[in-house]
Amino acid sequence: MVNYITESYNELKNHVTWPTWAEAQKLTVIVAVFSILLALAVWGVDSVFSKVVGLYFEWIKS
Template structure:
């Protein structure tokens, strides 16, 4: 258990002393950027899924046809 406590203590020290944190404005800009790309990526996946769904549906309609 002492090893875990030392690890946590050293981790907090690392975060406090050695990590360069972004400014508030930069954090907001990056958050918006991630949100926009997430929406674009999800729309692209939705579009591809729709195309494949229609293609597979058409294939089975043709086979049973």
């Protein structure tokens, strides 16, 4: 277990290319914008399907 942690630390320290602070901020904004857009799209599809299912049940109830 200690060997695994030591090797993982060395891998992160010596072989991973970390983004600059400005690049990390830019990528965070991009992820946030796409997350909001995806959430709005899912909400829209859910609302449409909810209305369609509601209308369907009203139609078969009559």
